[in-house]
Amino acid sequence: MTTDILSQLRGLRQSRRFLDKPVPAADLTTILEIARWTGSAKNTQPWEFIVVDDHEMNVKLSETAPFTGFLANVPLSIVIVLNGEFRSVPYDEGRVSERIMLAAQALGLGSGTGWFGTPEAQAAVRDLLGIPEDKIAWSAVGLGYTDVSQPQTTLSGRKPLADLVSYGHYGNRTSPNS
Ligand SMILES: Cc1cc2nc3c(=O)[nH]c(=O)nc-3n(C[C@H](O)[C@H](O)[C@H](O)COP(=O)(O)O)c2cc1C
Secondary structure, rough: HHHHHHHHHHHHOOOEEEEEOOOOHHHHHHHHHHHOEEEEEEEEEEEEEEOOOOOOHHHHHHHOOOOHHHHHOOOEEEEEEEEEOOOOHHHHHHHHHHHHHHHHHHOOEEEEEEEEOOHHHHHHHHHHHHHOOHHHEEEHHHEEEEEOOOOOOOOOOOOOOOHHOOOOOOOOOOOOOO
């Protein structure tokens, strides 16, 4: 069981290609329930979620930013709407989106973050979805069954631990256990 969880954590990747197959309603409910229980700074829970399963709307969302094109092919996306500008909100958003992705993975679904990274993209998303002026959406998580027929290599791989970890003092790369 522990091994399964660890391999799921280690294996979580961004999906950008999806099968034409809907996300089961019960799975969506489970994912939203898990998202709801994500921790946040001072328990502010600075989020709301817009579930978009309309293909045309996901196509429009996909056209708002340079790297969101894959949203055109998602069966469903969850747009994360944030309340306010409190400085911990970006951290909270990262936690909740990762938790959505991990919940999806546990249910056999793939997921991918689409980032509405510019003020223009955020304004376009606001208009498309009717998001009030005092709230903002920076990202959506696309969900569906991953199309694994073509390997995905875009921007993947990771730096080795030897380049990331110091022991006791910055820059001391030698592990005490080696
Ligand atoms: C804050 C953030 C924004 C991202 N925005 C996008 C995006 O707009 N489009 C996209 O295809 N992937 C996006 N990604 C996914 C990253 O490209 C992906 O996590 C990274 O390349 C590692 O890919 P892998 O986990 O599949 O190996 C985003 C990830 C994060 C954390």
